[in-house]
Amino acid sequence: MLPCWFVVGYTAYPPAHAALVPPDRETRTHRSLLSVYAINTDRTAYSGRVYDPGQLRTFLAVAQTLSFTRAARRLGLRQSTVSQHIRRLEEATGRPLFSRDTHRVELTEDGEAMLGFAGTILTAHDRAAAYFAGTRLRGRLRFGASEDFVLTRLPEILESFRRDHPEVDLELTVGMSGSLHARLAAGRLDLVLAKRRGGDTHGELVRQSVLDWIGAPRLRIDPDRPLPLILFPPPGITRARALEVLEAQGRRWRVACTSASLSGLIAAARAGLGVMPHTRALIPPGLVPVPAAAGLPELGEVDYVLLHRKGRGQAAAQEAADALASAILAGGDRLHRPPADT
Template sequence: MLNPIWLKTFATVAACHSFTEAGRQLDLTQSSVSEHIRRLEQSVGRRLFVRDTHSLAMTPDGEAMLAHASVILQALARAESQFRAPRLKGRVRLGSSDDVALGPLPTVLAAFRDAHPDVELEITIGMTGKLYELLDAGSIDLLVGKRRLGDRRGVPLFTGRLEWLARAGTLVDLSQPLPLILVAEPSVTRAVVLDALAEAGFSWQLVCTSSSHSGCIAAARGGLGITVRPQYLAARGLTPPLNAASLPTLPSVEFIALAAKRLSRPAGTLLQLLHDSDLRGSWIGE
């Protein structure tokens, strides 16, 4: 059995290359340090250190044990920290754009729920532009979505380049206005796409407007026209048009977490979790 006390002593000796210094740091006698190492070596049946009166070095087995010890001690520290802290209670009102909600958000919410089961989550899914309005009105505590044009608030999470998508095999007729499928106002994506088309001098026609990205994907699957989605968020049944290289290059959009001015402890904890998580991941959204 790998006693965590022995592992801590072993890791300290490995870090300072001295039984004496390890004893000083751990407030142990040198004989206690030696006993911890002896019992750990006995437990695993391997020599972990080669030592004489002048030097101390780890064996290959010692190097391997150090890697395991680091993981075990870090896990123990996290567990102790969680259970020493008072359990979080309260409610978090989170707003999320539907593209994030269909992709990486459930994983983050599951981790938050596992760590803080007494916190109630109230989730609002909508266009980022609408979520900004709800946040400014005090109706939600946090939002996760695209950064609004000209707005510098928020904690950056990741960046994704927009790409054109259509039903597989689509060849866009460039002699005609581009048949666009876009989300309704207020929408960060819509504003970015229309600005890019205007700058490139392309004419366009809105053939379908939806209140959600899911609706846009459904319309594009039906062959109504072309839509856009961040590249990291694939959409089943859709691919870039065959002549996508002839279409205007779309810019990247920045995804952020934005919090209310006064944030409760549960909401602040979720904000930190969002910031620490890799929301890009390797998932494929609907």
């Protein structure tokens, strides 16, 4: 890949550099942009910092997994190298990006800010590398995404991919994770972004999320009656997890609503029909976590992974799948945050 370094603090602000502005900051004033990028208005020199794309990729991996060990495994690096990359990036920014101890890793406020910048810089880096390498992807790419990502900014990543690779025929399938796994195994999809099945170790980890029981704010749970559940149909992965932990607790339950559509489940939950298992980071508006006083069992965590079709098929589809996978991994915070209008 073409080596490329990005400098924050250019002498001018040509339109070509507008893509460096993180999407969630696009509405800020020009004055704010000048402050963010430390632009030197005399146009004779710049005063800024250089960020290494390799270090930014490592930063995104740690930010998405909240683990130096898992980030090292994803990137194929030693853990000491991951630590070194983060240390050098923190030295370059002059700010701590993570707060960490022996038990946990968390993003600082500056780390949260860097998420948007890192993804945008890496996207621009990859576009420049592809342009100057003279490569043009083409062909058919069948991509499957879990229903969960309807609530994120994944469409923005797909839009950018389509703009950068107009000759790729992107076919999107949105469905339950279990169904997407089956379609991938049958060779009907080339790339899948979905929950990892229980006991499975395959796939490239995109993020790890805690599952919560959620419901309408005024929902009252009667401990003497079966728990009303709102679930995806089989082979839904969150469905299987919910039933597993309830059976282990000995809690009685009944299915109050089944829908293959996330919007259908959300509507049922808002109507107060029952509780549903859902990713804590993406709780839809109008729904809240069920209070601990209800005594429901913990659902644990779920891994979201990227999976490629076995055998990888035609070279064109493989290259397109690799490019989209890289764009998703570089998307950083876009898979953690809902669109602005939700």
